[in-house]
Amino acid sequence: MTTYRAIGLVMWRELLERGLSKSYALSWLFLAILVGAGIAIPGFFGDDGSVRTYRVATVGAENVGQGELARSRAPGEPGSYRIDLTKSADSDAAAAAVAAGSVDAALVGGGSNVEVLVSRDTPSELESALRQAVLSYQVQRMVASGDVSERAVPIISGETVRAVNVEPEYDADAAAEDRQFVISQVALVLLFMAVMTTGSWVLLGVTEEKTNRVSEVLLASLRPWQLLAGKIIGVGLLGLLQFGSIAASLIVAVRLVLDITLPEVDAGFLAIALVWFVLGYLVYATGYAAVGAIAHRPEDAQNAAFPLMIVTVAGYMIGILYVSGNPDTVWSTVLTLVPVTAPFVLPVRAVSDSVALWEQLAAFVLMIGFIVLLIRVAGRVYAGGVFNYRTRIKARQAYRSAEF
């Protein structure tokens, strides 16, 4: 029997037995409920009568009455909102406030020459409401003056109110980068959750096999590393299936329920995020498998895995807190090349093009080498710890006392 077949058999058993287990179905259900609640709850609270408030700065446009703006949506209806007007010193100050995000938009000018200052964060419903309010005001003013002549044409055609983006130039690359940054952060969170969840499956799976003594029967026909590799891949695929399906349903739900169009993301970046997601899972799952072999019963497994959990959390925190803000530093480069931090670092750095091709290749090669080495080491630790049924032993002791 070839190595691939041996690994494949173990993998299939994991897929079949764990995939059909109640615990797997329940964890899936739990995640689905979590995601569903995440989507449904904001909508639920959004319909409870509370009203969104937009802040709009005005410069010489106070006569565009708040009444027109407030009436743009009837309060209490789904999707209603309120607009608070505040005066700004001049158009520059208003533009700065919009750009800084301290107000959502600004109205500048008066009469038949009004500008709506917006940024890319300005909600489209607000921009639309402001334009409508200004036009409405201008038409009323014209009707009130009795001067309904050819002056009505530019008003009705909307030429008297212009939306001006206060950001100097819309940078498509920067916008894509922002989107990818969000995706990279989501990837980190998903990786962290996947490692913690599926890592614990691997951990408990190995410990249970040891506790119910089936390991000795298996090891009579399998090498330890083949057993671990099959288990890690099988559990990993189940995790990928679970998280992938949840992510897919999340995307569909966001589009259908919340009516939000998701931005397009560069396929190359997605590939990098996916590759490092898989590699990250492999590294940590292998570690959890080795830990499972040195624990002497399932209740002891979580305690034995505590140091590895610390490393997982540290990797995640480094990615989120340090590298996200400092992608170009030497430390970030170093952390890219360290296999336990690379999965949390590289996708973040790839967003801002801070990671050179050689770094990516070097990190990949180091990672593959590390995983191969780690599986062998974990196999040896497994061989040293698997027949120790009475107490937990240290990983080093297990490695040294490996019997086969």
Added chain:
Amino acid sequence: MLELDGLTKRYGEVVALDDCGFSVRPGRIVGFLGPNGAGKTSAMRAVFGLLRLDGGTVTWMGRPVTHDARRQFGYMPEMRGLYPRMPVRRQVIYFARLHGLDKTTAAHAADRWIARIGLEERAGSRVDDLSHGNQQRVQLVTALVHDPELLVLDEPFSGLDPLGVEEMSRILQERAEQGSAVLFSSHQLDLVEHLCDDVAIINQGRVALSGPVRTLKDRATHRRVEVDLDSWTALTPAIPGVRLVESRGNRHVLRVPAQIGMDEIMAALADGRTIREFSYGPPTLSDLFREAVAS
């Protein structure tokens, strides 16, 4: 033929195996005997490469045992091991495939063996829903499903009821008749004596006695005499070398040097007494075991 030669294994100060060696020939059933901690499990694990030996070799058909060769072996460790929540049939198929059988052959073999142990009705049941005895049967089947050339079983009879023991004995005999080499350990010496062609008795990591049961018994330096007398007076001092092994009421067991013939010991016992029952023969396996371990 499986040959264990000069196996040595130490765990710190503890000697698990000390120049341990014996062989198991195809078509023969070998009983592996020894007190607790004598090294039986270590020797069996060594056959499957589950032990890093300090010295010695394990060969199969004259060649060192490779990983591929081990897949043709069947193993039932002392610590029973099955997936408790996995259904019986799927479990047996899984182990068959781990031993190299393709999917179809594995399924047929699993069905055949499950029927053989009378568990067709429970083929879809989880293992932990079965009784202890049935779990033991399934465990045996996982070791047999690929028709192994060598079968190594550590305490296969422990925990079985008499019917289970009978059934497992039959299965082992069938395997041997079909040409497999069978090695099993047990503390049930009467059973081993009845079932095995050969024995290997290990004590403190060393093989103290090994060979065909019949030969070992014939070669013994003493004979076993069982006698039922109407009365009992001090006898042993009268015949040098004769030792009283056991007494229960008027029934006695004597260890008699082989050079003392049946007539001679019978005459000595009949002196002034009435013999109601008498037997003279080679020592039992229990006798050989006790002597080997004591020495």
